Amino acid sequence: MLEEFNKVLKKIFSNEETIIFSFALLIFFIVISFFGSVLTPFIISIIVAYLLVGMQKKIQSYNISEKISLVITFSVFIVTGAALVIWLVPLLYTQLQAFVLDAPNLINNFRDFISELPSKFPDLVSSDQITIFFQAVTEEVSALTQNIVKTSISSIQSAITVLLYIILFPILVYFFLFDRKNIIDGFLKVIPGRRKMLTSIWTEMDIQLSNYVRGKTIEIFIVGIVAAIIFSSLGLRYSALLSVLVGLSVIIPFVGAFLVTIPVVVVGLLQFGLGTQFTILISLYLLLQALDGNLLVPIIFSETLKLHPVIIILAVFIFGSMFGFWGVFFSIPIATFIKAVWNAWPSSLPDESS
Numbered sequence: 001m002l003e004e005f006n007k008v009l010k011k012i013f014s015n016e017e018t019i020i021f022s023f024a025l026l027i028f029f030i031v032i033s034f035f036g037s038v039l040t041p042f043i044i045s046i047i048v049a050y051l052l053v054g055m056q057k058k059i060q061s062y063n064i065s066e067k068i069s070l071v072i073t074f075s076v077f078i079v080t081g082a083a084l085v086i087w088l089v090p091l092l093y094t095q096l097q098a099f100v101l102d103a104p105n106l107i108n109n110f111r112d113f114i115s116e117l118p119s120k121f122p123d124l125v126s127s128d129q130i131t132i133f134f135q136a137v138t139e140e141v142s143a144l145t146q147n148i149v150k151t152s153i154s155s156i157q158s159a160i161t162v163l164l165y166i167i168l169f170p171i172l173v174y175f176f177l178f179d180r181k182n183i184i185d186g187f188l189k190v191i192p193g194r195r196k197m198l199t200s201i202w203t204e205m206d207i208q209l210s211n212y213v214r215g216k217t218i219e220i221f222i223v224g225i226v227a228a229i230i231f232s233s234l235g236l237r238y239s240a241l242l243s244v245l246v247g248l249s250v251i252i253p254f255v256g257a258f259l260v261t262i263p264v265v266v267v268g269l270l271q272f273g274l275g276t277q278f279t280i281l282i283s284l285y286l287l288l289q290a291l292d293g294n295l296l297v298p299i300i301f302s303e304t305l306k307l308h309p310v311i312i313i314l315a316v317f318i319f320g321s322m323f324g325f326w327g328v329f330f331s332i333p334i335a336t337f338i339k340a341v342w343n344a345w346p347s348s349l350p351d352e353s354s
Contacts, residue, residue: 018345021197046176048077049173049176049177054214074174077173078170092241095239095241099241110266197344208340209336218300222296223247223249223288224247230281231281234277242263242264246260251328252328254316257289268282312331312335315334315335319331319335
């Protein structure tokens with residue numbers, strides 16, 4: 001039994017690189033588990049820098065020097081970031097504040113709407129079902145109220161933290177973008193030898209993740225902008241807030257589209273009722289979701305990830321339960337990484353005769 005176990009271990013860890021790689025991976029997960037919240041600005045900065053590298057290489061392909069292309073890329077990042085902070089963030093804050101202040105009226109309107117359902121649709125909804133529903137909603141609202149109170153108590157500390165992140169963010173992106181070669185070389189020195197497996201993993205990850213991350217960024221902007229046009233043209237309240245939620249929902253495959261539909265339907269229902277405007281809103285929104293899933297995603301990604309939808313949903317739930325929000329956010333990259341490691345890992349023992 002012990003000999004068989006040793007054979008399995010030797011087959012899995014067949015060379016020095018696999019042992020060092022497994023040890024480094026273990027340390028990485030331990031660090032993320034204990035210091036994930038502290039490392040948040042670093043993780044986001046690395047992702048943004050990775051996105052900007054693609055833009056920099058595209059600019060450099062037009063016979064522009066590396067230094068000038070880096071300056072242009074970072075300038076575009078600063079201008080775009082400043083525009084978001086100056087224009088979009090205050091708009092979202094204003095609408096979120098209006099939503100919080102209007103929440104009691106929304107809840108009362110929703111309660112009145114639900115109370116009328118048994119009389120309008122007696123065959124579908126009963127009074128007992130409405131009572132049970134209200135009890136569940138009351139419990140959720142009370143829990144939500146407690147969370148809001150706790151959040152408001154720590155709001156000053158959170159504001160200071162956010163301000164610190166805003167200051168550090170462009171600085172970190174600058175170093176990860178301009179000094180990336182030295183940073184990568186420093187990490188590579190940790191792993192000795194030829195690094196054949198690591199090179200294979202990085203090659204597959206770079207091809208698939210670069211397409212995925214950049215493709216998701218394009219998808220977020222397109223879906224968010226189209227949603228904003230639909231909501232604004234119909235005069236839907238909190239249109240900017242809902243548009244951002246709809247755009248960000250594409251980060252979480254399948255599940256995100258379902259979750260973000262709930263606030264869109266509730267706000268539209270309370271504002272328009274079961275009328276023509278509500279029907280147009282839901283029809284256009286569902287059309288947007290259908291075009292996103294069946295037209296936009298195939299065009300942008302062209303099946304570069306080669307992951308089955310079941311694997312994607314499973315990754316969302318598994319890594320979401322393990323790492324919370326960031327587990328959901330990075331579920332597909334982590335699944336892609338596992339696939340790349342599986343493909344690159346040595347499958348058999350080295351030849352003993354050699």
